[in-house]
Amino acid sequence: MNAVEPMAVAPAAYLTVGTLLFFIGMAGALLKRNALSIFLSIELMMNAANLLLLTYARMRGDISGQVIVFFVIAIAAAEASIGLAMFVALFRARSTVDVDKINLLKW
Amino acid sequence: MPISIQLTSADFWAVAPELILVATGLLLVLLDAFAKFSRPSFPYIALAGVVIANFSSHYTPGKFFAGAIEASDLTRFVDLLTLMALALAILGGTALLQRDNKGHGEFFGLLLWSASGLMLMVKGNDLLIVFLGLELMSFGLYVLAAWYRELPEAVEAGMKYFLMGAFSSAFLLFGIATIYGRMGSTQLAKLAELSGTHSPLLDPLLALGLLAVIAALGFKLSLVPFHSWAPDVYQGMTTPAIAFLSTAPKAAAAIVMVRVLQALAPAGLGEPWTPLLAILATISILYGNVVALAQRDLKRMLAYSGIAQMGYAAIGLATFTKDAFEGLLFFLAGYLITNIAAFLAVGVLSNGEKGPHTLADLSGLGKKRPGPAWVLTIAMISLTGLPPTVGFIGKLVVFKAAVDQGLVWLTIVGVFGSLISVGYYLRVVYFLWMKEPGREVNLPEEDVLSGASYLLVMAGMLILGIAPKALLDLARAAASAVSLAALR
Numbered sequence: 001m002n003a004v005e006p007m008a009v010a011p012a013a014y015l016t017v018g019t020l021l022f023f024i025g026m027a028g029a030l031l032k033r034n035a036l037s038i039f040l041s042i043e044l045m046m047n048a049a050n051l052l053l054l055t056y057a058r059m060r061g062d063i064s065g066q067v068i069v070f071f072v073i074a075i076a077a078a079e080a081s082i083g084l085a086m087f088v089a090l091f092r093a094r095s096t097v098d099v100d101k102i103n104l105l106k107w
Numbered sequence: 108m109p110i111s112i113q114l115t116s117a118d119f120w121a122v123a124p125e126l127i128l129v130a131t132g133l134l135l136v137l138l139d140a141f142a143k144f145s146r147p148s149f150p151y152i153a154l155a156g157v158v159i160a161n162f163s164s165h166y167t168p169g170k171f172f173a174g175a176i177e178a179s180d181l182t183r184f185v186d187l188l189t190l191m192a193l194a195l196a197i198l199g200g201t202a203l204l205q206r207d208n209k210g211h212g213e214f215f216g217l218l219l220w221s222a223s224g225l226m227l228m229v230k231g232n233d234l235l236i237v238f239l240g241l242e243l244m245s246f247g248l249y250v251l252a253a254w255y256r257e258l259p260e261a262v263e264a265g266m267k268y269f270l271m272g273a274f275s276s277a278f279l280l281f282g283i284a285t286i287y288g289r290m291g292s293t294q295l296a297k298l299a300e301l302s303g304t305h306s307p308l309l310d311p312l313l314a315l316g317l318l319a320v321i322a323a324l325g326f327k328l329s330l331v332p333f334h335s336w337a338p339d340v341y342q343g344m345t346t347p348a349i350a351f352l353s354t355a356p357k358a359a360a361a362i363v364m365v366r367v368l369q370a371l372a373p374a375g376l377g378e379p380w381t382p383l384l385a386i387l388a389t390i391s392i393l394y395g396n397v398v399a400l401a402q403r404d405l406k407r408m409l410a411y412s413g414i415a416q417m418g419y420a421a422i423g424l425a426t427f428t429k430d431a432f433e434g435l436l437f438f439l440a441g442y443l444i445t446n447i448a449a450f451l452a453v454g455v456l457s458n459g460e461k462g463p464h465t466l467a468d469l470s471g472l473g474k475k476r477p478g479p480a481w482v483l484t485i486a487m488i489s490l491t492g493l494p495p496t497v498g499f500i501g502k503l504v505v506f507k508a509a510v511d512q513g514l515v516w517l518t519i520v521g522v523f524g525s526l527i528s529v530g531y532y533l534r535v536v537y538f539l540w541m542k543e544p545g546r547e548v549n550l551p552e553e554d555v556l557s558g559a560s561y562l563l564v565m566a567g568m569l570i571l572g573i574a575p576k577a578l579l580d581l582a583r584a585a586a587s588a589v590s591l592a593a594l595r
Contacts, residue, residue: 015288022281029274038270045277049284056288065287068235072280075242079276082249083269090266093259099270102263105339 014055021048035090035097039083046076112173121171121178122230124160124186125223131156132216132223139212146210150201150556153215154194161190168588170232174294177232184436184585185229185359189222192355192443199451199560200347206551207255207460209345214254218351221247225359229366234283234293237363241279241327244356245272251348252340258461264343271326271336279323285316286371298370313371314379320367321383327360328417329410331391341410342463346454349406350447353413358439361420365432368424369589376427384425385517391418392524399531405453405464408531409446412490415524416442419505422517426509429591434504436582441497441571445489448564452483455557456539458549469535471544478553480539482561487532489568492525496572504579 025048028041050069057065087097094102119126135152138145164186168179196218204210224243231237249272253265287293289312290301322333329337341349368376376384395415402408420442423435456472456479457464473480489498502525506518571578 022277025277029270035266035270039273042270042273042277045274046280049277049280052281052284053287056284059288060291062291064235064293065284068238068283068287068293071235071239075239078246079242079273082246083273086249086253086262086265086269089253089256090262093257093262099266102266104260104263105267105342 011055011059014051018048018051018055021045021051024048033098033100035087035099035102038099039080039087043076043080046072114172117167117169118171118176120163121166121169121176122227123163123166124190125227127156127160127163128219128223128226131160132219135212135219136216137212146212147205149210149212149215150197153197153219156219157190157194157197161187170296174296175233175236176227176230177296178230179585179588181362181585181588182226182230184581185362186226187581188358188440188443189226189355192351192447193218193222195444195447195451195560195564196347196351198556198563199447200345200350200454202551202554202557203346203454203460209254209460214251214348217247217251218348221245221251221351222355225355229359229362231363232295234286234295234367237367238276238279238283241360241363242276244359245276248272248348248352248356251352252344254345254348255460258343260343261345264340267336268340268344275323275326275333278319278326282316282319282323285312285319289313289316295366295370299373302371303373317367317371317380321364324360324364324367325387328357328364328420329414330387330417330421331394331414334391334395334414337414338407338410341413342404342407345460346406346450350450350454353409353450354443354446357413357417357420358443361417361424361435361439364424365427365435365591366589368427369591373590376425381425381427381514384421384427385514388418388421388425388517389520391415391421392520393418396524396527396531400527402531403466405457405466405469405535406450408466408535409449409453412528412531413446415528416446416490418524419502419521422509422514422521423505425517426505426512426514427591428508428512429586430511431505431508432589432591433579433582433586434501434508436585437575437579438501438505440578440582441489441501441568444564444567444571445486445496445498448482448568449486449490451557451560451564452479452486455479455551455553456483456548459551466535466538467545468548469538470542471539472548472550473540475544476550478558478561482565484536484539485565485568487535489572491529491532494572496568497575497578498568498572500572500575 022045025041025044029038032038053065053069166178170177221244224240228237228240249269252268253262255261326333392415395411399408399411423431489496492498492502509518
């Protein structure tokens with residue numbers, strides 16, 4: 001009886017997924033018009049970078065990449081709290097979070 | 108495998124200024140919550156924190172926290188610049204804020220925390236610390252951008268700064284991940300060792316990572332094409348906060364960029380990177396100066412002027428020699444004093460923080476308020492780069508290093524840009540002194556603190572312009588902390 005071998009996934013696959021996710025997030029951040037969606041896309045970019053860091057850490061057998069990811073998760077949480085507070089203040093002042101309608105500052 | 112790190116008191120002395128600023132900020136926020144009557148004393152408490160932080164930063168050079176933090180003459184120089192920017196912003200900004208009853212403890216707290224992140228970012232010998240410091244700096248500034256949260260313009264500025272700032276820090280993280288993946292380390296000193304043996308910038312993935320880091324730091328420097336946040340944020344943000352944001356973080360970002368480039372290309376920048384930085388410098392100088400000519404709002408004009416000024420700084424980055432780094436440090440110090448002076452004077456010579464700061468409001472204010480009017484006049488002369496001001500010496504040393512390195516065309520672009528800038532800088536002086544007073548302008552009161560800030564910035568701009576040797580020596584000592592190639 002052969003035990004079922006866990007299928008090994010090549011690190012290159014993780015790297016591809018991470019890079020793709022980063023660029024999907026970038027496209028979202030550039031194309032979306034709702035401030036919340038833009039912020040969500042930016043979070044996707046950061047998490048894609050996290051995936052890259054984890055993969056590289058695993059490939060190199062080095063722990064420092066994983067340590068960075070923990071810090072980044074904490075940073076992203078702090079960033080989200082500032083961003084959401086900012087959007088609430090924005091909605092109170094302008095009754096919208098659509099970035100196309102927020103255009104008081106221009107020359 | 109257990110990992111043990113031995114921490115000694117020397118480790119904590121290396122970050123003593125940061126710790127003191129953070130503690131002062133916490134104290135101010137707590138006082139605001141539980142002892143509101145003490146609000147008038149907040150600027151003095153914040154200033155006391157800044158002064159104590161300054162005297163606590165006599166650390167011994169070396170590496171601390173298991174190599175994550177590096178203290179050197181360079182970090183001491185940046186500490187000094189940051190604390191000076193903080194002190195000037197607090198001195199000159201208090202009157203502006205108290206006029207609108209906006210001098211809460213959180214304002215000073217956020218300013219101090221942001222400064223501590225900035226100083227930490229430059230001390231970081233590990234890319235993780237650089238990232239953490241940059242984020243700590245930015246988080247405070249995001250909130251400060253929307254400080255007048257009932258004003259739609261201010262909240263809009265805050266949102267734009269936040270979204271674009273978060274976007275750029277995602278790029279920084281991507282760059283760090285890629286550099287880590289290709290090199291196997293995030294410590295700058297280790298990276299420099301690894302890079303020394305071969306020529307790693309030919310590796311396309313590593314080049315992509317470095318490009319992402321340059322983009323993220325270029326965003327903080329507001330270099331074209333990463334500048335689009337700057338005009339809106341400058342216009343919407345309250346004056347004391349923008350006086351800080353427009354100076355110290357840019358100096359720190361430029362220095363961190365030099366350190367990262369040095370770690371990845373210790374033998375000199377070489378082919379694709381020098382032209383890249385030179386192109387960033389060129390388009391920043393031309394775009395910033397030309398668009399500034401068309402501005403009627405002073406803070407917006409100063410934003411485009413800032414883009415152009417960072418273009419001059421990028422000349423120093425592109426040159427990338429020891430002399431250029433010295434020049435860059437001197438230029439950044441001069442720019443810091445001058446730009447804070449300009450913003451504080453613009454804030455005082457206006458209808459207050461809630462209205463626009465138009466050029467027309469300056470008409471004839473030279474006779475009415477000679478103090479701030481002189482500050483603004485000297486600041487404009489210094490930003491143009493005319494003697495006898497610090498701005499002249501700063502441009503001179505940066506341009507001279509570029510010529511020595513053979514980048515003559517870049518220097519010509521810089522001089523040409525300065526010629527264009529005469530048009531909008533001296534227009535401010537013309538409105539101040541030659542125009543007859545137009546409509547009534549409701550000027551804010553001045554107090555002892557803002558008077559002290561005028562004296563300090565005037566002395567800084569003129570004395571350093573006439574006798575720059577002391578600052579040049581400081582910059583030389585600081586520049587030697589990064590081992591850049593001497594002349595090629």
